[in-house]
Structures are given as C-alpha cells and as structure tokens.
Amino acid sequence: MNSIKFLYAAYIATWLIHGLYLGSLVRRYGRLRQQMKDLGKGK
C-alpha cells in the first residue's frame, strides 16, 4: 500500500495549521505593540 504520502500529508498539515496560528498570534502581538507605542506618543 503506497500510503506513506498520506502519513507525510497528515504530519505536514498538522504543523502547517499550528504554524499559521502561531503566525497570527505573532501578528496580533505586533499590532498591539504598535497600538501601545501610539498611545505612548499621544501622552
């Protein structure tokens, strides 16, 4: 059974989803940091 490609696909998909989510967290942190900087400038 040539099923090894399914195994690799499942493992890659798992880390792709985790990677995308972690990327979204980093982006949101960056946006917040910018907002905090803007708040600091306003004072």
Add this chain to the structure above:
Amino acid sequence: MKRAFPILAVLTVLFLAYAFYQALWVAPTDALQGDVYRIIYYHVPSAWTAFLLFFINFIASVQYLANARPSTARAAKWIVIAIGIVGFVAPFIPQVRQQLPTGMYPSSVATTFLIITTLYFVIGKYFVDQDLDVLAVTTAEVGVVFCSIVLVTGPIWARPVWGIWWAPGDIRLASTLVLWLIYVSYLVLRRFSDSAQTQKLAAVLAVFGALDVPLVYFSIWFFRTQHPQPVIGGGGSMDPRMLHVLLISWMAFLSFAFLVCWSRYRLEKLRREVEEAEALESLMETSATFSAGKVPFSQGSK
C-alpha cells in the same frame, strides 16, 4: 515568570521532537494498515487536547455566568459537588455498572468525575471575574486549532484505510464537525459583536456547545459507526508499545497547547488593557475639550 516561558518553550520543542521520533521510528508498524496508522500519533492527541480545552472553556463559562451573583455562585458550587459525588459513587453500584458499555470501567468513570470536580474548583481559585472570560476565549481558540487538525488528519487517514475521505452520516464525524462549527461561531460572535452582553452570550453558547463534547466522545460506544473503537478503555486492543508512544505524543502536544494558551492568554489580557487605556485617553481628551469651553460634537443649527 518571564524566564519560565522560553525555558518551557525549548523543553516543549525537544519533547515534540522526541515524540516525532518515537512516532515515526520507534513505534511498531501496524500489521493491517502499515505505516499510515502513525497518523494516530497526531490525530488522537489533537482530539484529546481539543476536548480538554473545550472542557476548560465550559467550566470557565459556567463560572463566569454563575459568579454574576453570589447566590448562584454558591448554588453552582454545591451542584458541582453533588455531581462529583454522584459521578464518583454511582459507577460502582451494580445496577449502574451493568449499564456501562463494554470496555468502560467504573474506576475510569469515577476518576473522570473526580477530575471534573477538581478542575472546577482549581479554575475558580486561580481565575476570577474577567480572567474567567479571558480563559474561556483562550481555550476556545486554541481548541478550535486542535479540532481543525483532527478534521484535517482524519480524512487524510480515512482515504487509504476506508477508501473514502469522509463517511457521510457517520455520527462520530458529523458530531466532530458540528463541535468545530459551534466553537467557530463562538469565536465569530466574540470577534464581531461589540454589545455589552457579548461575553454573557458567548458563555451561554459555550455551555451549550460543550454538550456536544460527550456526544462526540461516546458516539462510538452508543452508535454504529465507521470510526474505530477508542484506544483506551473502549474495548479496542492496542499494542502496549503503540500506546506508550501515543501517551508520549499526547504529553508533548499538551505541553505545546499549554504554551500556546499561555501566549494567547497574555495577548488577550494585553489587548483588553490597551482597549481600556484608549478609552480612558479619549475620555480625557473629551473632558479637556469641555473644560476649554469648546463643544466637542457638532450640533445642528436651528
């Protein structure tokens, strides 16, 4: 605490690498499925982690709703204690024990109820008021990520083994998809509604959504389904070496989920602080405009 995070992150990466090595090279090959069965080491731990996160979301939501009034908080505590005692004792009563499905042990049911009760009080001790809401949104979001992995890896595994990507009408698959949809709608509600009641509405939705978790988990006991029997305590048999690797993999994913939740929790707290600071700043600007004798809002001329 600042130092703990990077240390834990490094340990988790090492743990995940170890679990990966165990899953691909140490665990024995399945006699029927061949190597493709190794998807189990990502599919099942992701499902267990998602269930746990949704369950924590449920407890946080119940506490958030119950804490609105001291009397309901007290009542909720006693209800949880009563459920804990009944759930712990009942499985050992012969009449109840006979009703348990094959492979479900009274001790595991009792332990589950003990863990549920303990978790309720532990969360209640360390999280109060808005922190409960932050915990709820954190666990829902990370839970959806893990549930997405279950829904993606499941069909990838099903294709070579069952010959189909998806079994329409299968209760396990359908209820998992419904569970995912419920929590996605929970997140959409939180993202796009800015009503003062959003947190309460989301908490109510989470309580109803959590009812689907036992349905997903126990569906393979109570309904005829394409999905295999549970690997632990469900009458299915698994090679102890495979089970060992499965537990290692789950522990690794649990540590990873803990770290991700930690980051998401901090992010949510920070976001709320920034929102409060922005609101305060605009309030101060408005009051400064007023005290300078200017009218801040345009008024229609009569």
